[in-house]
Amino acid sequence: MKVLHTSDWHLGRLLHARRRYREFEDFLDWMAATIERSEIDCLLVAGDIFDTTTPSHRSQELYFRFLTRVSRSSCRHVVVIAGNHDSPSLINAPRSLLEALNIYVVGSVSEKIDDEIIVLRDGEGRAEAVVCAVPYLHDRFVRGVEAGESPETKEQKLLTGIVDHYQEVAKHSQKIRDSLDPNIPLIAMGHLFTAGGLTVDGDGVRGLYVGTITHINPSVLADNFDYVALGHLHVPQRVGGSDSIRYSGSPLPMGFGEARQQKSVVVVTFEGRKSRIETVDIPQFQRLERVEGDYQSLLQEIERLKGLDQSIWVEVIHTGNSVAGDLREAIEEVTRDSKVEVLKLKDLQVLNAVLEGDETSPTLDELTTEDVFIRLLEASEVDKDQRDQLLSTYFEALRELEQQDLRAE
Numbered sequence: 001m002k003v004l005h006t007s008d009w010h011l012g013r014l015l016h017a018r019r020r021y022r023e024f025e026d027f028l029d030w031m032a033a034t035i036e037r038s039e040i041d042c043l044l045v046a047g048d049i050f051d052t053t054t055p056s057h058r059s060q061e062l063y064f065r066f067l068t069r070v071s072r073s074s075c076r077h078v079v080v081i082a083g084n085h086d087s088p089s090l091i092n093a094p095r096s097l098l099e100a101l102n103i104y105v106v107g108s109v110s111e112k113i114d115d116e117i118i119v120l121r122d123g124e125g126r127a128e129a130v131v132c133a134v135p136y137l138h139d140r141f142v143r144g145v146e147a148g149e150s151p152e153t154k155e156q157k158l159l160t161g162i163v164d165h166y167q168e169v170a171k172h173s174q175k176i177r178d179s180l181d182p183n184i185p186l187i188a189m190g191h192l193f194t195a196g197g198l199t200v201d202g203d204g205v206r207g208l209y210v211g212t213i214t215h216i217n218p219s220v221l222a223d224n225f226d227y228v229a230l231g232h233l234h235v236p237q238r239v240g241g242s243d244s245i246r247y248s249g250s251p252l253p254m255g256f257g258e259a260r261q262q263k264s265v266v267v268v269t270f271e272g273r274k275s276r277i278e279t280v281d282i283p284q285f286q287r288l289e290r291v292e293g294d295y296q297s298l299l300q301e302i303e304r305l306k307g308l309d310q311s312i313w314v315e316v317i318h319t320g321n322s323v324a325g326d327l328r329e330a331i332e333e334v335t336r337d338s339k340v341e342v343l344k345l346k347d348l349q350v351l352n353a354v355l356e357g358d359e360t361s362p363t364l365d366e367l368t369t370e371d372v373f374i375r376l377l378e379a380s381e382v383d384k385d386q387r388d389q390l391l392s393t394y395f396e397a398l399r400e401l402e403q404q405d406l407r408a409e
Contacts, residue, residue: 001041001042001128001129001185001269001270002038002039002040002041002042002267002268002269002270003040003041003042003043003044003129003187003227003229003267003268003269003270004031004034004035004038004040004042004043004044004265004266004267004268005044005046005227005229005246005248005265005266005267005268006031006043006044006045006046006248006251006265006266007045007046007047007048007083007191007229007230007231007232007247007248007249007250008046008047008048008083008231008232008233008234008248008249008250008251008254009024009027009028009045009048009049009050009250009251009252010048010050010051010085010250010252010254011024011049011050011051011055011059011062011063012024012050012051012052012055012056012058012059013051013254014051015254015255015288015313015343016315016343016344017343018313018343020252020286021058021059021062022285022286023252023285023286024059024062024252025062026285027251027252027282027285028062028065028066030282030283030285031066031251031265031282032066032069032070032073034265034280035070035073035074035075036073036074038267038280039074040073040074040075040267041074041075041076041077042075042076042077042078042079042120042129043070043075043077043078043079044079044131044187044189044229045078045079045080045081045231046081046083046189046190046191046229046230046231046232046248047081047082047083047084047085047086047135047136047191047231047232048083048084048085048086048191048231048232048250049063049080049082049083049086049091050063050085050086050087050090051085052085053085053086053087053090054087055087055090067098067101067103068101070103071101071102071103076102076120076122076123077102077103077104077120078101078102078103078104079103079104079105079106079118079131079133079189080103080104080105080106081105081106081107081133081134081135081136081189081190081191081231082105082106082107082108082135082136082191083135083136083191083231083232084136084138084191084232086107086136087107088107088108088135088138089107089108090107091105091106091107091135092105092106092107092108095107104118104131104133106118106133106134106135107135108135108138109134109135109137109165113168113169113172114172116132116133116134116135116169117130117131117132117133117169117172117173117176118130118131118133119176119180126181127177127180127181127184128184129184129185129186129187129270130173130176130177130180130184130185130186130187131187131188131189132169132170132173132186132187132188132189132225133189134165134166134169134188134189134190134191135191136191136192136232137161137162137165137192139154139158159216162192162216163216163217163220166188166190166216166220166221167220169188170188170224170225171224173186174186174224183272183273184272184273185226185227185270185272185273185275186224186225186226186273187225187226187227187228187229188221188224188225188227188228188229189228189229189230189231190221190228190229190230190231191230191231191232192216192230192232193215193216193232193233194215194216194217194218194221194230194239194240194245197215197233197235197237197239197247198233198235198237218239218240218242218245219240221239221245225244225245226244226270226273226275227244227245227246227268227270227275227277228244228245228246229246229248229266230245230246230247230248231247231248232247233247233249234249234250234254234258235247235249235258235261236248236249236261236262236263236264236266236279237249243277244275244277246266246277248264248265248266249261249263249264250263251263251265251282252285252286253288256288256289256290256315256344257290258288259288259289259290259315260290262281262282263281263282263284264279264280264281264282265279265280265282266278266279266280267279267280286311286313287310287311287312287313288312288313288314288315289305289312289313289314289315290314290315290317291305291314291315291316291317292316292317292318292319293318293319293320294318294319294320294321295318295320295327295330298316298318298327298331299330299331299334302314302316302331302334302335302340302342303334305340306334306335306338306339306340309339310339311339311341312339312340312341313341313343314340314341314342314343315342315343315344315345315346316331316342316344316345316346317346318345318346318347327345327347328345331345373391373394374391377390377391
């Protein structure tokens with residue numbers, strides 16, 4: 001049995017206001033062709049199919065068109081779980097229809113643990129694998145709420161709730177697998193942050209977990225499953241040194257911090273419960289570059305990129321000692337009538353001036369909310385212990401806003 005593991009598509013995501021539908025479509029076409037060429041039997045999508053809980057019609061069209069193509073291929077099974085960016089109800093809505101195509105979706109936990117355990121059967125009805133499809137576990141699903149709780153107490157209860165849920169699913173699914181055939185693989189899917197996981201600047205993941213304790217120890221997953229397909233972190237990586245617990249990573253760079261990162265999907269070939277694991281590199285559908293330096297070195301590097309005669313989106317970071325007031329105009333002159341487009345220009349001297357209250361500074365547009373909060377802590381000379389506590393509280397507030405958006409569905 002051949003399984004392909006992917007996650008974190010983030011269909012509909014913008015890059016500095018630039019729409020990326022062509023890239024998403026190219027990726028899905030490439031993956032469908034890979035599934036057909038490699039004769040994949042089962043596709044696992046470990047969450048964050050969409051970038052928002054209210055995806056555009058175009059994003060949904062790409063998703064369903066891809067599922068339709070895969071259902072007509074050699075791929076016998078598709079299992080999709082919701083991530084933290086997805087609407088649980090939107091993912092669940094077409095469940096009955098998709099099951100007719102052997103496509104299983106799990107948008108949220110339910111009262112029946114069996115809803116997260118899927119038995120995959122071959123054409124003759126024999127069980128060939130058991131999949132524990134655990135979606136992103138939102139706070140309200142796994143912990144009770146009491147008035148006056150501290151952020152630390154909330155996070156500890158959330159951590160305990162996530163661990164207990166995975167252990168319950170593992171225990172129940174093992175019984176099901178052993179009753180069917182103890183020699184078929186038991187596979188887990190999850191969308192979470194494991195301890196030691198690698199993130200990159202600007203990926204939208206790091207900020208929500210700085211200073212928090214809600215990192216799941218990989219040992220919770222290690223002993224029970226033959227393979228664990230994870231989503232949430234955008235860097236392709238093994239977890240805890242284990243070959244069989246992996247993040248596939250995002251298929252496209254979600255920000256310029258991922259510009260030089262080789263993206264991939266994971267292919268797992270099972271012979272009984274024994275597995276052979278390999279990664280398949282994803283082509284680059286739109287070249288991204290981050291260039292840093294002083295005034296002259298930036299212009300030289302952009303001239304070099306221009307000479308490549310390729311479509312390249314660029315983030316420019318000026319690190320010189322003085323504010324380069326005419327840098328934007330100079331870059332526009334260099335890139336005129338070329339395939340190089342500068343999507344973001346960041347002048348670190350301007351940012352520092354903004355935070356120091358220089359009235360001649362432009363705006364805070366170049367800063368993220370995380371940048372502002374961290375720099376304000378630094379400017380206020382908050383000691384490290386208190387800073388970590390404030391960061392934890394700040395990101396807890398961001399997560400609570402996310403929960404409010406979900407409750408408003």
